[in-house]
Amino acid sequence: MVAQLAKPSDLATRLGVAASDPSLLLALQRASDRFEGEVGYPILKVEDDVVHLSGDGTRTLLLPAVPVVGEVTVVIGGSHVTDFELARRAGILRRGACWPDGLENIEVTYTHGWDSVPGDIADAVLEQAEATYWVLPSVANVAAGSEQMAFFATAASGVTQRWSDAVARYELRHGDRS
Secondary structure: OOOOOOOOHHHHHHHOOOOOOOHHHHHHHHHHHHHHHOOOOOEOOEEEEEEEEEEOOOOOEEEOOOOOEEEEEEEEEEEOOOOOOEOOOOOOOOOOOOOOEEEEEEEEEEEEEEOOOOOOHHHHHHHHHHHHHHEEEEEEEEEEOOOOEEEEEEOOOOHHHHHHHHHHHHOOOOOOOO
């Protein structure tokens, strides 16, 4: 479960319910989880994250989260490497020599993310949470003999253009996502 990417009080204002409403909190958490799942990395700052990456013999190494803030430490085979350039916003390490080919053979320690949620992300998450909140259950089938009844959500909440735009703006641009 990720941090909520919008304020419960903001969603409560939009919905006209208490900020402590369990359905509101669930909708906000689901929208936050979904956004981070779509972009593929945590939005809020993660300090000194240690990742093990696989070199592929090229001159670029793709970090799994952005933006990169602070210092970056790279260790290969127990030795610190400093001969690289960093594209902070893109999360790419480039060097003149190739990154050695191997499975999880490069250890990178870095800090990434934002101190606070960017406004366009919070707006998109609020819209998604509001749509999720209002999806009401309805009857899916009824059986008269034993008085059975089943419920399902009336509609998938889908996404808004604001959501699609925010995901496109913040997702990693590291090529094919498959």
